[in-house]
Amino acid sequence: DTGVSQDPRHKITKRGQNVTFRCDPISEHNRLYWYRQTLGQGPEFLTYFQNEAQLEKSRLLSDRFSAERPKGSFSTLEIQRTEQGDSAMYLCASSPKGAISDTQYFGPGTRLTVL
């Protein structure tokens, strides 16, 4: 198993453009999470899926952000009309079905820079 993968690893865009990131969780992990991390901070929760259902969304997830997990496998995070404040590392994590603990395994992240 290759772990959680994210694509692209880096994205540079101009303010006002739309961007989409993809996350492939560890195979058979039914829970998938998105976080955002800015410089000098720990990751902050954005949203969480169990299979294809989006069960929780943070107040950080403004209406310009949308996330999907259509078949309960990979997920996409789209940011519309990007702003400079959206510049951050976007992290995806997954967790196995029936896990006793809350352990989450993270991908390498997508670094977004909005010019």
Add this chain to the structure above:
Amino acid sequence: TQLLEQSPQFLSIQEGENLTVYCNSSSVFSSLQWYRQEPGEGPVLLVTVVTGGEVKKLKRLTFQFGDARKDSSLHITAAQPGDTGLYLCAGAQNYGGSQGNLIFGKGTKLSVKP
């Protein structure tokens, strides 16, 4: 609101020294994870602690979960340059059996000099 406070924020030590990093909260967590993160990469899981008072060892790293499940510590013995990185603690607060998000501290940036 910062629910998890990590200290120190920065730590620079010489190879061979011992160190302890603390993670404190006024909230109770159902479990707590420690991660290490390199620049430009995602956090890599080191350990999960679940039971109050639990102690786990991973080679030169010793992790402890407080009896009340509100705090944790990470102790590194004989630090090596390869231990350099950002150490993050993250707590989970589950309600009704569902598995939600992790709450992270700001991290401790460790530098071990040869």
